[in-house]
Amino acid sequence: MTMVYDDLGDEATGDVPVRRIKFTINGDKKIAEVEPRLLLAHLIRQGLRLTGTHTGCDTTNCGACTVLVDGVAVKSCTMLAVQADGHHIQTVEGLATASELHPLQEGFKEEHGLQCGFCTPGMMMAAKALLDANPDPTEEEVRWALSGNLCRCTGYQNIVKSVLWAADKLRSQAAE
């Protein structure tokens, strides 16, 4: 994959310290050449063209850019792309299969868990990390797990309902 860098006209431009990294994104093995200052969010959005991961505040507050790194929720605007070397990244694009929505996506649809939708990918990935670790969370535990993700539309009520809906569905799928 080729990344394009800004020509800042400074001496360093001729000697951009590019590093080669290997990682997986939603299960696909990738090799990328990245400048160390490239953020993981930008590698995902611009390098891999996976624009489901949103950059909201760009200051580690809003959580819209949340992805999973080795299964752990991380704000991808606050991690360097080079740090993904050797790791597994999951984004919102990895949730659905070709024919079926993930229960979290279904839950957000059924319970009207989004309005403008900007925060939704981050909400879903934070919720996925929660449900992977705790398949039967209480409402309080859902609220706590999503407290690093901001939503300006919903007042959070339906987001919490959506995650609980997904938890129910995932549990009943597991029981089958």
Next chain:
Amino acid sequence: MYPSRFRYEAPHSLDEAIGLLRDGGDYAKVLAGGQSLVPLMKLRFASPELVVDINGLPGLAYHRADADGTLRIGALTRHADLERSGLLRSTQPTMAAAAPLIADPIVRNRGTLVGSLCHADPQGDWASVVLSLGGSVVAQGPRGRRSIPMADFVTGPFQNLLDPDEVAVEAVIPPARGERAGGYLKLERRVGDFATVGVAVSVEISGGTVTRTGIGLTGVGGSTIAATEAAAALTGQPLTPESISQAAGLAAGAARPRTDHRGSAEYKRHMVATFVERILTGISRGDADTAERAA
């Protein structure tokens, strides 16, 4: 937002990391969790020429107690590890109270306690907690290892005593002489905001008498404040409503808050007294949970 250009190294051993820092001098920064450093670099408040990423170093992600009760926390131990820790819940009430209040759950997955101490933000929670417990930071550099008491470690806002070629490898909390009690209370406008006011109180009680007290104040001065007079007022006697009230007043007097968008100086000072009193009253009543996220 992008950081300025920098050279990136990801060493595989501590010696290699120290060598890189020695060669990088004043323009090198250690990257651990990156939850403070990366935002600072994006805002161009920090523009290191060399970033030494220590996430690949083996053997730094631990927290464990020695046989004598000394607690050691490695440089790659994340806030989330401490939040989930049974060891902390059973032996370190002040730390167990603070861990779930650091930033937000996603930041806690990546940020580290030792990194927070090094960052030396006057609004950082861990510095007050470690200060209240009489803890220290262990630094390793080309000249070997040294232990720096937390009371000396922070030299000002965002400044610490580390030499440019030293890596903070561990935080150390000394064992309690007697039964350990304590709490951390934090007033914040919303989850993930910096503390408007934070108060860490750690006491050791033996035979009903307080044998050691530490009080650390977050966000009410140019650096983390040790309320030493307030702590001294409690030591050598049982906890009583009178001693608690006196300590609360002295702690408020030690605070140096400024009026800003988070509240007036008077309000913050008042909250210091309220939190000190609330934690100590909880301890005297034997309340198990003195962790609280105030609204």
